[in-house]
Amino acid sequence: MRLFTRQQPLRAAVGAALAPAPELLLAKLDARFAAIEKKLDELTLWIGDQIVVSAQARISELLASPALADPKRLERHGFKGYSQQDEDGIIAEIFRRIGTTNRRFVECGVGTGLENNTLYLLCQGWSGVWIDASAQSCASIREKFAQPIASKQLTLIEDFIRTDNINSLIERSGIGAEVDLLSLDIDGNDYYVFEGLQALRPRAAVIEYNARFHPPVQLVQPYEAHRLWDGTDYGGASLAALAALAVHRGYRLVGTNLTGVNAFFVRDDLVQDLFCDNNDPAHLFNPARYRLIPGFDAGHRPNFGPYVTPEIPSHDP
Numbered sequence: 001m002r003l004f005t006r007q008q009p010l011r012a013a014v015g016a017a018l019a020p021a022p023e024l025l026l027a028k029l030d031a032r033f034a035a036i037e038k039k040l041d042e043l044t045l046w047i048g049d050q051i052v053v054s055a056q057a058r059i060s061e062l063l064a065s066p067a068l069a070d071p072k073r074l075e076r077h078g079f080k081g082y083s084q085q086d087e088d089g090i091i092a093e094i095f096r097r098i099g100t101t102n103r104r105f106v107e108c109g110v111g112t113g114l115e116n117n118t119l120y121l122l123c124q125g126w127s128g129v130w131i132d133a134s135a136q137s138c139a140s141i142r143e144k145f146a147q148p149i150a151s152k153q154l155t156l157i158e159d160f161i162r163t164d165n166i167n168s169l170i171e172r173s174g175i176g177a178e179v180d181l182l183s184l185d186i187d188g189n190d191y192y193v194f195e196g197l198q199a200l201r202p203r204a205a206v207i208e209y210n211a212r213f214h215p216p217v218q219l220v221q222p223y224e225a226h227r228l229w230d231g232t233d234y235g236g237a238s239l240a241a242l243a244a245l246a247v248h249r250g251y252r253l254v255g256t257n258l259t260g261v262n263a264f265f266v267r268d269d270l271v272q273d274l275f276c277d278n279n280d281p282a283h284l285f286n287p288a289r290y291r292l293i294p295g296f297d298a299g300h301r302p303n304f305g306p307y308v309t310p311e312i313p314s315h316d317p
């Protein structure tokens with residue numbers, strides 16, 4: 001036992017002499033952690049790419065299905081410009097069929113403005129009104145969209161949309177009753193706001209629906225003036241409920257988008273034979289396919305800067 005005790009200081013001295021300096025050890029650890037972080041970043045990018053590729057393949061499969069073969073359906077025309085999914089393409093197709101008049105829009109619930117249903121239109125020279133309740137989002141919009149706001153192409157209203165103020169907000173904006181497009185996405189009270197909207201007579205409308213409930217189920221959450229979305233599937237209205245309300249308001253359901261998020265309506269006097277003959281919600285319904293959203297990846301993160309239409313010189317013979 002004594003021998004072992006006497007050897008301990010010697011062993012400690014030899015170990016200290018052979019051990020690397022703390023700085024060298026830390027440098028090696030830093031290098032190892034950096035290599036691991038690089039591999040994790042590469043793996044994260046690879047997984048993200050695989051999710052996008054898988055979603056895109058599923059989208060192509062769905063669009064090729066016989067159920068969507070009717071040329072009057074809208075799903076095959078979808079694409080993402082600045083919309084969250086394929087709404088930009090569907091909106092473009094609707095107006096290709098019914099035409100435009102004043103190219104004005106009203107969008108309720110726009111976030112930061114960089115991912116909604118009307119920015120793509122703004123870039124094409126449309127004008128309109130954005131209404132949103134978030135002070136942070138509105139501050140970002142005022143900074144990012146200072147040029148179209150200054151030129152009166154875009155009017156921003158910061159307010160919480162309710163049934164008792166929606167008409168006064170529209171009137172205050174000065175947009176007028178006749179606009180080409182209304183987009184309504186306020187995470188809950190969309191049904192009631194559309195029901196009470198009298199100051200606006202849009203030619204087409206995009207309204208979010210709750211795809212949890214398949215037609216013919218007609219359900220809508222109870223109205224609560226300051227309701228905020230809690231991040232669950234509770235909220236909003238079923239497609240069948242919105243379609244029935246639309247009929248009462250003089251509109252017809254003409255389609256939904258592939259991910260089961262938005263429903264599209266056109267005013268009765270404009271429908272003619274341009275859309276599906278069968279406008280039953282059960283026929284036009286798309287279930288919740290939120291996992292397809294990465295498949296509409298548009299590349300780099302969205303940004304905005306003023307765009308101009310180039311003047312193409314003519315080629316005279």
